Amino acid sequence: MSDLILHQYPASPFSEKIRVLLGYKQAHYSSVEIPVIMPKPLLMPLSGGYRKTPVMQNGADVYCDTAIICRLIDRLYPDSTIYPEAVDAANNALANWTDTFFFRVAVAIAFQPKAMIDNPLFSDPEAAAAFMADRVELSKGGLQIRMEFEMAMPYFLAHMKHLDKQLSDGGFLFGDKPTAADFSTYHCCWFVYSRDAIRDTLDPFPNVVSWIQRMMAFGHGHVTHISGDAALDIASKAEPLGDEVMGSMHPGELKPGDDVEIIPTDYGLIPVQGKLQIASLEELAIRRTDARVGNISVHFPRLGFELRTL
Template sequence: MPELILHHYPASPFAEKIRLLLGAKSLSWRSVEIPVVMPKPELMPLTGGYRRTPVLQVGADVYCDTALIARVIERLHPAPPVTSDHSALSDFALANFADQQLFSAAVAYAMQPEGLKTMFAGMTPEQMAAFGEDRKKMREGGSGLRMPLAEAQGVLLVTLARLEGQLADGRRFLTGDAARISDFSCYHPLWFIRRAGAVASIFEPYPHLRGWMGRVEAFGHGKSMPMSAAEALDVARDAAPGMLPGRSLREVDGVAVGDAVSVSAVDYGVDPVFGTLANAEPDAVSVRRSDARVGEVVVHFPRIGFRIRKA
């Protein structure tokens, strides 16, 4: 079975979601550390412009967005089950809420001055300015605006209290005694806050929540082995993309397999990826593209949160 290659950086909350999922499944994987800010010259040959973190590479197939990455890992390594294409709607809805609203609230709350002081300790003023400018550009053209602090506090107070209440009956995880995708999706925004020093005091009134966070953290990250970006590009160059069924949903997208298309996120990091439509399913779309460094690759995106257009 091809190796799982995760392109990420240690401080990325969405990457932490996937690292913990890999740990829950006791998997071995290759770790390629990518820059926190643009440019990312050794990632672009794989993604064709998609810049968000993390990205999962399996040979010459490149998977974007953790909603899809989690499902791909599940298909390749189904035990123990964490998610599926047919997850319970409650689990799916909670995971989607966490990846969107809860994450936005967590970022705004953690980025208070006290939080910034902890998270950016050791960085030069120039590095901090570069980070701020990069994230500003990342939001340009998208629908995902930065949440005001007061709104973020409101979202967090409501959500933390509800999570605490859900865990108060003694269950180990949010939907029962086994971890599901909603656990990993709810955990990573709170992990981001916890890294922000003094502002993590918001968790103090919630003992059941803190216990649950400890149980999720205990999954660890599996067995990761470093890989250079150049090695990962060589893997893609020497592999062929997986065979796709060639299905298209013309009535939904107005495009068919073989059409020139662009796919882009709708909220932030909206840089389009151009190629030819290789496959379109109800939950994902796949674009075939070519790059001088890696040859032919197929880049896969989830349906929710992305738009496909005829190029």
């Protein structure tokens, strides 16, 4: 059916969101461990410059940002959809707010001084300095990922209190099955829960802790670890799907094949350039040709990305 390859690293919360969704769907997939900081030389031929983590590859189609990766996985594994129509607006709005604003809150909690002791990213002073410098570069020209701890803490505690009430029946956020909002909320909570030094922040919220454990119990699916070079070889032997969709948002302005660039609107402001293939309310995609992997399609969600003509 599919040959999904997740490009990720273990400490990445957004990667954990996708790993657990793949576990929920009992998916078979491959995984490539990519560097935590730039450069990412074996990712760039696929992503065309997009640097955030994770990235999902399916042959010669490459999906950037977990919003579109979740849609792809749900389409390939449609049983127990994480987008039930009955809660469509609430589910999508909560997932989007959580992955943007609330993620920044969770970063501030996870990087507070007392959490640094057991942070795997800060194994030695040199690694810590390189990480901090890379994250300054990641925010350059855009939104600061990091929020002040004093501002973040009340947001964190207030949201945990609401979640604790909503999860009191022992299920998931919108019923007895997890939806997209559960996976978005889970990875922010996992960021805190997975650190011994700050796990007690969640002690006042036992329903949240039980729900985190229910989410973790889905596991990570059936994963085979492969090298970055092996993933590039797979892309070079495949051709992109090539479907063209033009939505009604840019009437007369844009057509398939136009030279465009796509750039995140928050942080990691590196443009990806190519020929336009999809511009709908749900998705943007461009076609590119790379010396190492040949023809590639790079897909993004519409929300959170800007489309510019060249």
